Amino acid sequence: MPDERILMGVVGRPHGVRGLVHVHSYTAEPADLPTYGALLDDSGRRWTLVWRGDGVAEMRDEQGRPLPDRNAAEKLVNTRLSVERSRLPKTEDDEYYLADLVGLAVMSAEGATLGRVTAVHDYGAGASLEIAGEGQPILLPFTRACVPSVDITAGRVIAVLPEEVVVATDAPTTAAGPDQHPA
Incomplete structure (x- = not known):
């Protein structure tokens, strides 16, 4: 079975000086990301978020404290936010994550x-x-x-690989230098 966590979003750059961050949501409807509850980062810390604008969120730690300032927000850039797979809806027969x-x-x-x-x-x-x-x-x-x-x-x-994609084959039989093409 795949990893027990499913990536739901990634924290982007800070927004302003009060600890807000841009968040890229991978949910079908980006606004739904907070409805999944606590989001886990790769080290297991739990975060909740509240949208404060289009793609801009306030991140709160496990104790409910928001990020205090831009410096704290900068430390979260590229933080991956996941949920346990069991918290996601079951997929239909022809659906998958x-x-x-x-x-x-x-x-x-x-x-x-x-x-x-x-x-x-x-x-x-x-x-x-x-x-x-x-x-x-x-x-x-x-x-x-x-x-x-x-x-x-x-x-x-x-x-179906596009014509431009070449998969590995046997090495050419004609040796060529770095500035030469095989004949």
């Missing part, structure tokens, strides 16, 4: 093994899968065109 994809085998439409999903990234323009196999990891957009099938029960995804 992105965290469920990590560890799945990645197969081509022809049945060739391409590797395993090692991470799911989302930098704001849509999710991408990091796939480790032979050679360098591949970053694949998590779109229907590139990932037409996800089967959590079978433990695999089907991937």
Whole structure:
């Protein structure tokens, strides 16, 4: 089973001088992030947040104390906020959390093994899968065109690699220097 915590958001840069922070929410509706209750950081500290503006929140520690100032807010930049998986709604048969994809085998439409999903990234323009196999990891957009099938029960995804993506093959037989191309 995937990690028992699901990433729900990340603390961004401070906002002003009174301890407020920008928070990037990964929930379907960003405003819903506080409804999950206490959020855990990677060291297990519990935080609650109250939205104070569009994407701007007041963070409160376990004792209910808000961050006192900008310096305290700066120390939380890039803090990952998670919840225990058991606090999230159950998924429908054809639904899953992105965290469920990590560890799945990645197969081509022809049945060739391409590797395993090692991470799911989302930098704001849509999710991408990091796939480790032979050679360098591949970053694949998590779109229907590139990932037409996800089967959590079978433990695999089907991937259609764009033509620009080259998977590892045997090394070329012609040696070339650093400024030369093989013939």
